[in-house]
Amino acid sequence: MLAGAEGPARQQAMQQIVKVGRFFDAADTVAVSQVHIMADPEALGLSGVAYLESLARLPWTERRVRIPTVTDPRGVDFAAYKRLGQTEAMADLERRATAAFEALGVMMTNTCINYQSVIPPVKGEHVAFGDTGSSIYANSVLGARTNFEGGPSALAAALTGRTPRYGYHLDAHRRGTHLFEIADRPRDLAEWGALGGVIGRAMGSYWDVPVLAGLSAPIASDEMKQFGAALASFGSTPLFHMVGVTPEAPSLAAAFDDRPTPRAHKLSRSDIADLMSSYRPKDDRLDVVVFAAPQLSLFEMQTLAGLLDGRRVSPKVTLLAATSPDIKSAADRMGITARIEQSGATVLSGVCFYQMYAREIGQANGWTRLMSNSAKIVNILGGYGYEPVLDSMAACVESAVAGRIVGRPQ
């Protein structure tokens, strides 16, 4: 492949694998079973879309992906983009990127919760996942093995079926490096995200692996999802262990591979509250409420519908909920989408708020004050000109209905 016998797409893919492998002193490559590609048009830019199109023009045998390959959220929901103030240029770039991916044989799942809604990998399975949230969930909760595979490397894995063997594919990197003793179990998804944020802020680099002790099983999939997504966003780390909960940490000793255990950092409710209050606004003005990052599961969609039943979102506020096309389809069939949208809220399909030109959408709609129950999204949007506020889904809905920020119900 590296010599070009299988065409330029696979040759360039192998070159990418070799360069990255050398950077991390990888001994060889490892076969992966599935690929998840992050490649929204905002991230791709014109040059990225043009690159995909150059691959799409190759003969089918040269351009076809070798293993099942699925996509992360897109940047444009064609049913909603005009209402959101997205431009035709954004929509065109989205159409071009999607057409190019389809020409490569990529399955357009358009979701960051592929571990909930497509095919979750199993323990020990090597994969190439391209969203930090999906990677940390696959590594930590499922015991699968992946590095953060950014778009070009995920594409290289799709075209070759392989990835450099370094980082989290190796046992040596999967043992714990930091220990946190958790005194108080988070009470809702926003608090699970906040706990992930607290621990993420304490992480020094990609190679740090936090171990949490003091939490008891079961911890629900959506709780793990919010915790992991926030940890990966604040900390850029792709793996955590929870003693007695996650598959590679049946005991404290196992989480550290029987090596000496580091001194525990104790975390309590006040640490979670401090992170949440660091996003407290100076007044109660509210422009937009967003449920996304990660996209909502079917269960979260049902919870949101229950909170909105019989209510009206204030005309001063926009409420957006993003989910995957597959879950949207299920929610449509079950009447959940209709219950959410009867309140005046909008359900977005196959997109995620921060991957859909959030800066430009904010400017087009005059949105600055944003409320969400996702710690990941409030972390990201601080860099995009927003004043984000983190609170529970219930408090977000109460605020959307009231037309101003109201605190969480006690």
Add this chain to the structure above:
Amino acid sequence: MTRSERVYRGHPGPGSTVVGEALVARDNFSARYDLDLKTGVFSRPSHKLFGESYVGKILILNVAKGGVATAWMLREMVQSGRAPKALILNFANPIMAQGAAFAELPLIDRFDVDITGVIRTGELVCCEPGTGTLRVV
């Protein structure tokens, strides 16, 4: 030690040798969360380099942070002419390495010193990714 002897060794990375003016901070780095790619400045208010242009600079920061989009964005930055000349980090992560490899953007990390503490903003430095060497010229 004279100025000409200030040479720092890190891990080899992608890209070709470049010379440029250093822009240094102890803060971390994410292309997606910290930068305004259209104007070429740091846009995250809490970043030490907020408001500073990174275009054409040898950017020297601590650790690569969040956001897989950086893997695509570095190439877009290079091709649009609004990129740093090189990225020098204490610790890159896979996303930064993958993005630099795809963009052919010079990248060195893993020095034997805290590289953000030994180079000052405005100094002229030579970055040799092939050998993993950073030299003050």
